[in-house]
Amino acid sequence: MKPCIELNSVTYFHSHSIGFTSSRNRILNNVSLNIYKEEILCIVGESGSGKTTIAKIISGLLKESTGTVKYSNDLASSKKAIQILFQNSEELLNPHRKVADVLNDVKANGKALERILSDLNISDSLLENSCGSISGGERQRIALARIMLTQPQVLILDEPFSAQDIDSKENFKSLLTYLRKNQKITLIIVTHDVSFIENFADRIVVLFGGEIMEILHAKDFFDFPKHPYSKFLLSSTMYKFPIGFISSQLEDKKSSCPYYSRCNKRDEKCIDGIMIHNEENSYVFCNNPYIEISTEDK
Numbered sequence: 038m039k040p041c042i043e044l045n046s047v048t049y050f051h052s053h054s055i056g057f058t059s060s061r062n063r064i065l066n067n068v069s070l071n072i073y074k075e076e077i078l079c080i081v082g083e084s085g086s087g088k089t090t091i092a093k094i095i096s097g098l099l100k101e102s103t104g105t106v107k108y109s110n111d112l113a114s115s116k117k118a119i120q121i122l123f124q125n126s127e128e129l130l131n132p133h134r135k136v137a138d139v140l141n142d143v144k145a146n147g148k149a150l151e152r153i154l155s156d157l158n159i160s161d162s163l164l165e166n167s168c169g170s171i172s173g174g175e176r177q178r179i180a181l182a183r184i185m186l187t188q189p190q191v192l193i194l195d196e197p198f199s200a201q202d203i204d205s206k207e208n209f210k211s212l213l214t215y216l217r218k219n220q221k222i223t224l225i226i227v228t229h230d231v232s233f234i235e236n237f238a239d240r241i242v243v244l245f246g247g248e249i250m251e252i253l254h255a256k257d258f259f260d261f262p263k264h265p266y267s268k269f270l271l272s273s274t275m276y277k278f279p280i281g282f283i284s285s286q287l288e289d290k291k292s293s294c295p296y297y298s299r300c301n302k303r304d305e306k307c308i309d310g311i312m313i314h315n316e317e318n319s320y321v322f323c324n325n326p327y328i329e330i331s332t333e334d335k
């Protein structure tokens with residue numbers, strides 16, 4: 038299958054100046070990733086891993102410093118085809134305006150509006166309220182409705198589950214799954230919260246220090262992650278930081294692996310470079326990934 042978006046060796050530097058001095062930080066390094074039509078792709082990693090920067094580059098809000106981003110013809114020909122809903126972007130809704138007026142700004146035709154209102158379970162009575170008088174979950178649905186009225190083909194959501202209680206998160210997940218199926222959109226979800234993407238994502242991209250650690254099917258991520266950082270993300274309460282197990286000879290060495298200083302599987306090989314382990318639709322950027330042993334081999 039041909040991807041609808043292809044990132045090839047994307048690197049991004051953030052430049053800033055203070056007085057006469059300027060510096061630049063590398064936020065993303067050599068990120069290559071294919072995104073397929075109508076999939077739910079979740080990009081996971083901790084704060085500062087570069088997740089939101091990837092989202093902004095895919096949406097065109099930021100331009101990659103080096104590398105390329107290619108779009109399929111239908112995405113490239115429409116400026117509105119890729120939309121992004123930022124964390125807390127419902128706060129952008131003017132609290133003094135009526136919900137109906139906010140949605141009418143988009144100037145969608147009546148049928149499209151009717152369908153979105155029904156898909157997102159937005160009642161007539163909600164339309165009459167001011168944006169400031171409705172709940173956080175309702176505001177998030179209104180912000181989503183406004184974006185959906187522009188008929189995106191790719192929808193990027195940045196931390197959509199933050200600041201929601203568990204029931205609202207589950208409802209929002211069901212809503213997104215429904216939208217993907219019925220409106221045939223591609224969903225890219227950026228989140229640090231891996232607990233809410235099980236039974237939801239199709240594929241997962243694990244990011245650390247601006248680099249991809251692992252790309253794999255969601256089921257494989259939850260059943261048997263191969264990268265040490267993926268294991269850490271999934272069991273951070275049980276996982277022990279590896280300080281005591283690491284040879285002190287390796288302690289001061291520099292490695293091209295961003296996870297090196299925290300990794301309990303690092304060894305001399307990790308100082309020289311990183312091997313890519315590539316199986317069917319799965320990539321692990323690690324010299325010593327966890328290997329699944331089939332029960333027959335045990």
Ligand code: SF4
Nearest residue numbers: 294300303307323324
């Ligand atoms: S390449 Fe080495 S240091 Fe990096 S995650 Fe794998 S084992 Fe750890």
